[in-house]
Amino acid sequence: MLNEAKGANRSTGRDRYMDGAEIVNSEIADLTQGNGIHQGYVRMTRDGESTVTKWNGKVTTTLSPEKTPITTFEGTWTKLAGTGRYAGISGSGSYKGRMTSETAYVVDWQGEISAPKLAQR
Template identity: 35%
Template sequence: MPSSFFAQQSQEAQTLKGRIVAQVSQEDMKIIDVGDVSGHSVMLLRAKGLAFLENGEVAEVTATEIIDDINGNATYWGYEILTFEDGSTVANKFEGNSTTSRDGKFVDFEGTFTYTQGTGRFAGIEGSGTHEGRNYASSGAGFYVNFEGTFTLSSN
């Protein structure tokens, strides 16, 4: 779909929906043992990947995240930036909860996000959405996130 799909500067609600596929390199992850109870750690990481939107567009994704984990059950929060081929960007703040599978092969997560800023055709973006996904932590294969957000573009 052409980039004019999102170009309407109106208060009419629009949807941004798709799937992100990303990975975290070892050099982009820091894990610190908290030391209060067994199995409690805090992680700071940067993930990079691609967002495949329902309308056919692809955007580069960078996310910075903090994970507070106790024995495989975690809360997380962070910031994400999608950069589209035309240079437009969408930034959001996200948070959620995750649970590691009993065999430790994957982590399922779900949460919410709020759009915090947009540039180019997303200037003035306001709105929020939900996400859910799976991290294949034990294999190092990365993770996916399905997301859907509703937004408006303010005329300011």
């Protein structure tokens, strides 16, 4: 399955990283009955600056007592590139997420990032 999703970033971290940024997530998943692996790239853009993150992990789907699917996912990420203040960005970490409806999901990203121009602020 190939999918592209768009949304907005809401940062809850101490540094408010890319808060309000437009997100485009491009994903490919190899799932059987809602379980398997997925991988992709996330581009965040705000005020003409952007970052690209590569991620990969696993998807797990179980049934609730009401027999509705509960889909969660988790994995790891690595920063690949950035522009503007984010030029030279690096970092890595993990993510966990869940489907909140048939067409929407939330993701919690954890990890560390650094960028030479951010350190100069």
